[in-house]
Amino acid sequence: MLEVRELLAGYGETQVIHGVDLAVREGQFHAILGRNGVGKTTTLKTIVGLLPAFGGEVVLQGNSIARRQPYDIARLGIGYVPETRDIFGSLSVTENLQLAARLAARRDRKWTIERVFEFFPNLANRRENGGNQLSGGEQQMLAIGRALVMNPTLLILDEPTEGLAPIVVRQIFDKLTELKREGMTMLLVEQNFHFATRLADTVSIFGRGQCVWTGTSEALRADAELHEKWLGV
Amino acid sequence: MVADVDFWLTQFLNGLQLSMLLFLLSIGLTIIFGLMHFVNLAHGALYMVGAYAGVSAAAALGNFWAALLIAPIAVMLVGIFLYAAIIRHMRRAGPMNQVLVTFGLIFVIVDLVRIVWGDIALGMAQPAILSGPAEFLGVVYPAYRLFIIAVGLIVMAALSLVLSRTQIGAMVRAGVENDAMAACLGINVERLFFAVFCVGCALAGLAGAIAAPVFSATPSMATDILIPTLIVVVIGGLGSLRGAIAGSLIVGFIQTFGAVVMPEFASVLVYVLLAAVLIVKPAGLLPARS
Ligand SMILES: Nc1ncnc2c1ncn2[C@@H]1O[C@H](COP(=O)(O)OP(=O)(O)OP(=O)(O)O)[C@@H](O)[C@H]1O
Ligand SMILES: [Mg+2]
Numbered sequence: 001m002l003e004v005r006e007l008l009a010g011y012g013e014t015q016v017i018h019g020v021d022l023a024v025r026e027g028q029f030h031a032i033l034g035r036n037g038v039g040k041t042t043t044l045k046t047i048v049g050l051l052p053a054f055g056g057e058v059v060l061q062g063n064s065i066a067r068r069q070p071y072d073i074a075r076l077g078i079g080y081v082p083e084t085r086d087i088f089g090s091l092s093v094t095e096n097l098q099l100a101a102r103l104a105a106r107r108d109r110k111w112t113i114e115r116v117f118e119f120f121p122n123l124a125n126r127r128e129n130g131g132n133q134l135s136g137g138e139q140q141m142l143a144i145g146r147a148l149v150m151n152p153t154l155l156i157l158d159e160p161t162e163g164l165a166p167i168v169v170r171q172i173f174d175k176l177t178e179l180k181r182e183g184m185t186m187l188l189v190e191q192n193f194h195f196a197t198r199l200a201d202t203v204s205i206f207g208r209g210q211c212v213w214t215g216t217s218e219a220l221r222a223d224a225e226l227h228e229k230w231l232g233v
Numbered sequence: 234m235v236a237d238v239d240f241w242l243t244q245f246l247n248g249l250q251l252s253m254l255l256f257l258l259s260i261g262l263t264i265i266f267g268l269m270h271f272v273n274l275a276h277g278a279l280y281m282v283g284a285y286a287g288v289s290a291a292a293a294l295g296n297f298w299a300a301l302l303i304a305p306i307a308v309m310l311v312g313i314f315l316y317a318a319i320i321r322h323m324r325r326a327g328p329m330n331q332v333l334v335t336f337g338l339i340f341v342i343v344d345l346v347r348i349v350w351g352d353i354a355l356g357m358a359q360p361a362i363l364s365g366p367a368e369f370l371g372v373v374y375p376a377y378r379l380f381i382i383a384v385g386l387i388v389m390a391a392l393s394l395v396l397s398r399t400q401i402g403a404m405v406r407a408g409v410e411n412d413a414m415a416a417c418l419g420i421n422v423e424r425l426f427f428a429v430f431c432v433g434c435a436l437a438g439l440a441g442a443i444a445a446p447v448f449s450a451t452p453s454m455a456t457d458i459l460i461p462t463l464i465v466v467v468i469g470g471l472g473s474l475r476g477a478i479a480g481s482l483i484v485g486f487i488q489t490f491g492a493v494v495m496p497e498f499a500s501v502l503v504y505v506l507l508a509a510v511l512i513v514k515p516a517g518l519l520p521a522r523s
Contacts, residue, residue: 048417049416050413050416050417069416069421070413070416070417071416071417071418071419071420071421071422074416074417074418074419075419080417082414082417086411086413086414088406088407088410088411088414088415089410090406090407090410090521091403091406091407091410095403098400098403099400099403099404099407099415099418099420100418100419102400102418102419102420103418103419146418150418150419
């Protein structure tokens with residue numbers, strides 16, 4: 001589904017990603033773990049086209065996307081839930097979803113705006129509210145719903161639990177579990193070890209701009225040394 | 234006393250008329266700026282081109298209404314040419330370069346206009362139906378100036394409706410707020426920018442053409458209107474329709490009433506206001522991004 005090969009990327013002159021390799025298979029839940037500042041977000045931003053790739057290759061379903069524009073990559077089927085959520089505050093909840101739903105016209109419409117409201121009932125009560133009137137949890141749900149109505153072939157989520165209350169984290173966990181059961185292909189960046197390893201089939205660990213380990217969730221949980229070396233504080 | 238009321242009502246209409254012209258110019262400028270952070274100082278020069286295009290079209294066709302249609306289209310074509318030749322290549326050049334290049338463009342365009350139309354002011358006939366006086370709330374006021382006010386109000390209402398109610402309006406608002414995220418939803422922000430740019434140019438052309446019968450077409454229009462327009466954009470807040478409306482009304486009325494009430498300070502009054510707004514609300518009164 002998605003293959004990242006020897007990716008080099010960064011900001012302006014500063015290179016931050018020094019050769020990342022990553023392969024997400026269709027129908028898989030793939031998580032990326034790693035300490036603060038190792039380049040997880042930078043990698044995602046480069047995949048979705050917000051940052052230029054200095055080198056390497058990104059292939060989505062056989063299409064090379066490393067040098068494409070973000071709107072083009074979105075049209076090819078990547079739904080992106082950014083770390084900062086980036087809800088449009090001046091648009092209503094419904095308008096936020098409608099903008100993203102424009103794209104779905106050309107695909108099978110599994111996810112409609114109505115279905116997002118059933119999936120996240122909290123949002124349904126807030127339809128006409130402005131994006132800037134939502135709580136952090138509601139914003140996160142809207143960010144996920146907005147990516148879903150694009151009917152993506154790959155859903156990318158950057159730390160969806162960051163700064164949320166445990167009960168909301170639990171809700172998001174249940175929803176991602178449901179999506180996984182439906183067969184949605186997902187790439188998740190997380191700091192929350194248990195959240196990620198319980199959901200993921202495959203985990204990649206990042207350290208200093210590189211992918212330093214890839215394996216199953218079970219293998220990672222069994223390996224205390226790995227945890228100590230790359231994830232412990 | 235009655236004469237007094239008439240006097241102030243007349244001034245009120247004068248202020249409104251100036252506000253509408255400022256609105257037609259500033260709305261394009263502010264949304265172009267808000268959407269793509271592009272500074273186009275040549276916007277005032279497009280207003281001037283609109284006036285000359287209107288004068289020539291009216292003279293050639295003998296029809297004011299046809300001229301009112303042709304001038305915005307002509308200015309939009311000039312805008313498309315500028316976009317393809319210059320602006321497109323300067324999108325990531327930074328504000329300093331954009332300011333310098335579009336500032337230079339003003340002189341290029343003004344000189345081209347001088348070559349084509351000469352240096353003297355050219356008048357444009359008002360349509361017969363609007364050439365007489367009209368009565369408004371008991372005051373006698375030129376019908377044509379009421380027409381300018383009406384055009385401004387209609388454009389204002391139409392733009393409000395498009396921006397608040399339509400999909401393309403939502404796309405523009407989203408793009409102004411966060412162009413990167415808009416792109417991640419599959420919106421081609423550059424194409425959206427181009428469309429908005431074309432509309433902005435057409436409105437500048439329209440403003441020039443409707444102003445020509447009152448003020449005549451002169452090369453100095455390009456720079457005379459630029460400063461108040463920029464002040465409107467800064468006072469109102471970048472990228473916002475409501476900001477452009479509020480800013481236009483404030484600047485239009487301050488300039489008009491300032492000239493009547495305290496003529497000796499009139500020219501500095503807007504700058505005092507600008508400074509005051511920038512101190513109290515640096516982002517302007519109603520910015521698009523909060
Ligand atoms: N806009 C930027 N300009 C320059 N450097 C940046 C920028 N954003 C991040 N960096 C640097 O790039 C490196 C990787 O940052 P990145 O945000 O990708 O880390 P991360 O793994 O997502 O961390 P976190 O877990 O805190 O979100 C860091 O050293 C950071 O300082
Ligand atoms: Mg991050």
